[in-house]
Amino acid sequence: MQQDCFVAVHGGAGILSRDSEGLVKQALANACKTALATLQIRNDVNAALAATEEAIVVLENDPCLNAGYGSNLTFAGTVECDAAIMTSEPGDYGSIGAVSGITNPIRLARAVLDHARIPDPLGRVPPMMLVSEGATSFASSVPQPPIAIVPVDSLITLRARQQWAKWKARLDQAEAGPVDSTCPTTAEDQMQDTVGAITCDRAGRMAAGVSSGGLLLKHPGRIGEAAMYGAGCWASQTNRQPHTEASGDSSNNFTISGRSTGEDIVRAMLARSIARALAYDQAETFSGEVDVHEALSEVFVNLFLKLSMARGELNPSAGVILLDRGDADNPRSVRLWCAFTTPSMSIAYASSRHPSPKVKILRRPTRTNTESPVYITAITLS
Amino acid sequence: MQQDCFVAVHGGAGILSRDSEGLVKQALANACKTALATLQIRNDVNAALAATEEAIVVLENDPCLNAGYGSNLTFAGTVECDAAIMTSEPGDYGSIGAVSGITNPIRLARAVLDHARIPDPLGRVPPMMLVSEGATSFASSVPQPPIAIVPVDSLITLRARQQWAKWKARLDQAEAGPVDSTCPTTAEDQMQDTVGAITCDRAGRMAAGVSSGGLLLKHPGRIGEAAMYGAGCWASQTNRQPHTEASGDSSNNFTISGRSTGEDIVRAMLARSIARALAYDQAETFSGEVDVHEALSEVFVNLFLKLSMARGELNPSAGVILLDRGDADNPRSVRLWCAFTTPSMSIAYASSRHPSPKVKILRRPTRTNTESPVYITAITLS
Numbered sequence: 001m002q003q004d005c006f007v008a009v010h011g012g013a014g015i016l017s018r019d020s021e022g023l024v025k026q027a028l029a030n031a032c033k034t035a036l037a038t039l040q041i042r043n044d045v046n047a048a049l050a051a052t053e054e055a056i057v058v059l060e061n062d063p064c065l066n067a068g069y070g071s072n073l074t075f076a077g078t079v080e081c082d083a084a085i086m087t088s089e090p091g092d093y094g095s096i097g098a099v100s101g102i103t104n105p106i107r108l109a110r111a112v113l114d115h116a117r118i119p120d121p122l123g124r125v126p127p128m129m130l131v132s133e134g135a136t137s138f139a140s141s142v143p144q145p146p147i148a149i150v151p152v153d154s155l156i157t158l159r160a161r162q163q164w165a166k167w168k169a170r171l172d173q174a175e176a177g178p179v180d181s182t183c184p185t186t187a188e189d190q191m192q193d194t195v196g197a198i199t200c201d202r203a204g205r206m207a208a209g210v211s212s213g214g215l216l217l218k219h220p221g222r223i224g225e226a227a228m229y230g231a232g233c234w235a236s237q238t239n240r241q242p243h244t245e246a247s248g249d250s251s252n253n254f255t256i257s258g259r260s261t262g263e264d265i266v267r268a269m270l271a272r273s274i275a276r277a278l279a280y281d282q283a284e285t286f287s288g289e290v291d292v293h294e295a296l297s298e299v300f301v302n303l304f305l306k307l308s309m310a311r312g313e314l315n316p317s318a319g320v321i322l323l324d325r326g327d328a329d330n331p332r333s334v335r336l337w338c339a340f341t342t343p344s345m346s347i348a349y350a351s352s353r354h355p356s357p358k359v360k361i362l363r364r365p366t367r368t369n370t371e372s373p374v375y376i377t378a379i380t381l382s
Numbered sequence: 383m384q385q386d387c388f389v390a391v392h393g394g395a396g397i398l399s400r401d402s403e404g405l406v407k408q409a410l411a412n413a414c415k416t417a418l419a420t421l422q423i424r425n426d427v428n429a430a431l432a433a434t435e436e437a438i439v440v441l442e443n444d445p446c447l448n449a450g451y452g453s454n455l456t457f458a459g460t461v462e463c464d465a466a467i468m469t470s471e472p473g474d475y476g477s478i479g480a481v482s483g484i485t486n487p488i489r490l491a492r493a494v495l496d497h498a499r500i501p502d503p504l505g506r507v508p509p510m511m512l513v514s515e516g517a518t519s520f521a522s523s524v525p526q527p528p529i530a531i532v533p534v535d536s537l538i539t540l541r542a543r544q545q546w547a548k549w550k551a552r553l554d555q556a557e558a559g560p561v562d563s564t565c566p567t568t569a570e571d572q573m574q575d576t577v578g579a580i581t582c583d584r585a586g587r588m589a590a591g592v593s594s595g596g597l598l599l600k601h602p603g604r605i606g607e608a609a610m611y612g613a614g615c616w617a618s619q620t621n622r623q624p625h626t627e628a629s630g631d632s633s634n635n636f637t638i639s640g641r642s643t644g645e646d647i648v649r650a651m652l653a654r655s656i657a658r659a660l661a662y663d664q665a666e667t668f669s670g671e672v673d674v675h676e677a678l679s680e681v682f683v684n685l686f687l688k689l690s691m692a693r694g695e696l697n698p699s700a701g702v703i704l705l706d707r708g709d710a711d712n713p714r715s716v717r718l719w720c721a722f723t724t725p726s727m728s729i730a731y732a733s734s735r736h737p738s739p740k741v742k743i744l745r746r747p748t749r750t751n752t753e754s755p756v757y758i759t760a761i762t763l764s
Contacts (some may be wrong), residue, residue, distance in 0.1 A: 035663015065680055077706050080516075084644075087468055090648075090689055090692045090693065091649045091689055091692070091693050093649070097513060097605070098514060100517060109525050116645075119694070121553065121556035121557055122549070122552060122553050122556055122599070124597065125597065125601070125643055125644065125695070126648070127601050127603075127604035127605075128645045128648060128649070129601065129604070129605040129646065129648075130601060130603040130605070131479060131514055131603045131605055132513055132515060132516070132601070132603055132691070133514060133603060134480060134514070134515030134601060134602035134604065135603045136603075137602060138601060138603065142710060167504070170501065171504050171506065172544075174503035174504055175503055215506060215507065215590070217504070217506055218506070218509065219508075219512060219516060219520060220515070220516035221511050221512040221513045221514055221515060221516015221517045221518075221519070221520065221521060222509035222511070222512055222516065223479070223509075223511040223512070223513055228511075228610070228611065229610065229613075229648050229651070230612065230651055231611075256627040259739070261507050262507065263498075263507050263508070263509065263510045264473075264507070266511075266611050267473045267475070267510070267611070269611070269612055269651065269654065272651065276658075307473055308719050310472045311472065311473050312474070312501070313507070339699065347504060379401055
C-alpha cells in the first residue's frame with residue numbers, strides 16, 4: 001500500500017541572529033519543496049536518496065548557510081567541505097571530506113555511495129570515504145550525472161571573507177596577548193553549521209544526509225562530523241513493532257547536525273549511538289515500543305555532554321532531527337523529533353498530505369539552573 | 383603500587399606466506415623490545431602513549447609490513463597512509479588519513495593528539511583527524527619533536543612496485559573481459575595489512591595505535607579503518623570490578639587490525655563496538671565479570687560478519703588483539719586476546735616480568751563446515 005511521504009531539513013543548531021532568520025527560513029522552505037517534488041515524481045528504490053540529495057543541494061547553493069557556496073573559510077582562507085549520505089539499506093553510505101572546488105559536496109558523497117554498489121572485477125572493496133585531491137579526481141571520473149568542479153575561490157562569498165578577516169585578526173591579537181574577555185569566541189559568533197535532510201518515500205524507504213563547510217578558521221585537512229561514519233547522519237530501519245498490512249514496515253531514520261563541537265560529536269558517535277539507544281530500548285526495555293525522548297536524552301546527557309565536559313568543553317553544541325515512524329497506539333503516526341543543546345535550531349518539514357512546508361526557528365527558553373541542558377521536542381506529522 | 387607493564391603488537395590479519403614469516407617475526411620482536419624499553423625507562427603520564435608510538439615506528443620502518451616504508455600502492459602508484467593513536471583518557475585521540483611523504487604516519491597522529499590537548503586562545507575546537515595536504519602542512523608546523531617529511535616516492539619499495547604492476551595489469555585485463563577464475567583476487571594475494579600496538583604502563587595507563595598503507599590499488603584519497611575513530615583502535619579503562627589496593631584500577635585496552643575489508647570494519651565500528659560489548663556485559667549481564675570470549679564472538683559474528691555478508695562480501699577479513707586486565711578470581715591477571723577471521727594473524731608480546739618477546743604466527747586449522755568463522759584465543763601474560 002502506498003503511504004504518505006515525508007521530508008525534514010535543518011539549517012544547523014546554533015545561534016541564529018534575527019537578521020538572517022528570513023533568509024534561512026526561505027532556504028529551508030525551498031529545500032523541503034524540492035525534496036517533496038522529487039518524492040512525488042519518483043517511485044523507484046532511490047527516491048528517498050535522490051530527495052535527500054536534492055534538498056541538500058538547495059541548502060548548499062544558498063549563501064546564507066555554511067555548506068557549499070558560502071561555507072566558513074579555513075585558517076588558510078580556503079573552502080573545504082565535508083558531506084555524507086546514507087540510506088536505510090544496511091551499510092549503504094558514502095562520504096567525502098576536506099574537498100575544495102566541488103559546487104555540491106553532497107552529489108560527490110552520493111557518487112561514492114553509488115560507486116560502492118558496483119561489484120569490482122578484482123574483488124577490491126570500494127571506498128566509503130574519499131578525501132581531498134583524491135576525492136576531486138574521483139569526481140572528475142564520475143560518468144553520469146557529471147559532478148560540477150569549479151575554481152576553488154568561486155565558493156567563497158564576501159560575507160565569508162569578512163568573517164574570516166575579522167576572526168583572523170582577533171586570533172593574531174589573542175596569540176600576541178590575553179584576549180579581551182568581553183569578546184565573544186568564534187563559537188559564539190559564527191553562523192549556523194552543518195545542514196541536513198531526512199526523507200521517507202511512499203514505500204517507507206529512508207535516507208539521511210549532511211553537508212558542512214566546517215568550523216571557521218579550522219586547520220586545512222580537518223575532517224569533521226559531517227564526513228565521519230556514525231557521527232553526522234544515520235538512516236536505519238528497525239522493526240520496532242510487528243509488521244502489519246496497515247502500517248508497512250515500521251522504521252526510524254534521522255540525521256544530526258553539529259555546530260562548534262564536531263569533534264565531540266565524533267567522539268560520542270552521536271548518530272549511531274542514538275540508533276543503538278533506540279534499538280536497545282526496543283530489545284531490552286520497552287518490549288516493542290521505544291521511548292524516543294528518553295533515548296535522545298540518555299545519549300545527549302550521558303554520552304555527548306559527559307564526554308565533552310570531561311574534555312573541558314564549556315558549551316558543547318549539537319542538534320539532531322529524527323523522523324520516527326509508528327508507535328503502539330498509532331502505527332501510522334510519524335513524528336519529527338528535534339533535540340539540541342544550542343540557543344536555537346532551524347528546521348522545516350513537509351509531507352504529501354501537507355505539502356506546504358512549515359518552517360520553525362526553535363528557540364529554547366532562557367536557561368535556568370534547573371533546566372535540562374538538552375531541549376527536546378516532537379512534532380506529529382501524521 | 384608499581385605493577386608490571388605489558389606490550390603486544392601485531393603485523394596484521396591475513397595470509398602470511400611461509401617465505402616472509404621470518405622477516406615479519408623479526409619486525410614484531412623488534413617492535414616489542416623498543417616499546418618495552420620505553421615503558422621501562424619512562425614513568426610519566428605519557429609512557430604508554432610513547433611506547434605505542436615507538437612500537438609502530440619500528441613496524442612502519444620495516445619494508446616487510448604494509449605501513450610507512452613498503453606500503454601498498456594506490457591505483458595511481460602512490461603511497462598514502464592512515465594512522466591513529468588513542469589513550470585510555472576519555473577522548474584522547476588523534477588520526478591522520480591519506481598522507482604522502484610522511485616517514486612515520488603514527489608520529490603525525492600522535493602530534494594531532496598532543497595538539498588537541500592545548501587550549502585554543504579563541505576557543506576553537508582542535509582537530510582530531512587531519513587528511514592529505516592539510517595533514518602534511520600541519521606536520522611541517524609541529525615544533526618539537528619535528529616530523530620527518532620526505533619525497534613521496536621514497537616510501538615505495540621495489541616489492542610494492544612489482545605488486546602494483548602485477549595487479550594493475552590484471553585489473554586492465556579484467557576490465558577488458560571476463561577474469562580467469564583460477565586467478566586469486568587481490569584480497570587473496572596481497573600481504574598482511576594494518577599493523578598495531580597496545581601497551582600498558584606500570585601505573586595501568588593504556589594506549590593503542592594502528593598504521594596502514596591501505597588496500598593495494600585503492601583509490602587515492604580513500605580513508606580506511608586505520609584512520610577512522612572507533613574502527614581501527616580503541617583504548618579504554620573500564621571499572622570491570624571494584625577497585626582494590628591490590629589490583630589497582632581494573633581496565634582493558636585493545637587495538638584491532640583489518641586486512642581487505644577495512645570499509646566493513648568501519649561499518650561495524652569494530653573497535654568501539656567491542657568496547658561497548660565489554661562494558662555492556664559488565665553493566666547488564668555478568669555483574670562485574672566480563673566474558674571476553676563471548677563479547678568478541680558476539681561482535682564479530684552478529685555485527686561485523688552479518689553486515690559484511692549482507693553486502694555480498696564473501697570473505698570478510700578482520701583481526702583484533704586485546705589486552706584485558708583482571709578477572710574476579712585473579713584480579714592481577716592480564717590476558718592477551720586475539721580474534722580473527724583470516725587464515726593467520728601474526729602477533730608478539732612481552733612484559734616487564736618476561737622481557738624477551740614471544741612471537742607467534744597464529745594459524746587457524748583448515749576450515750570445516752561446523753567451525754566458527756572467528757578464531758578466538760587467549761594467552762595469559764601474568
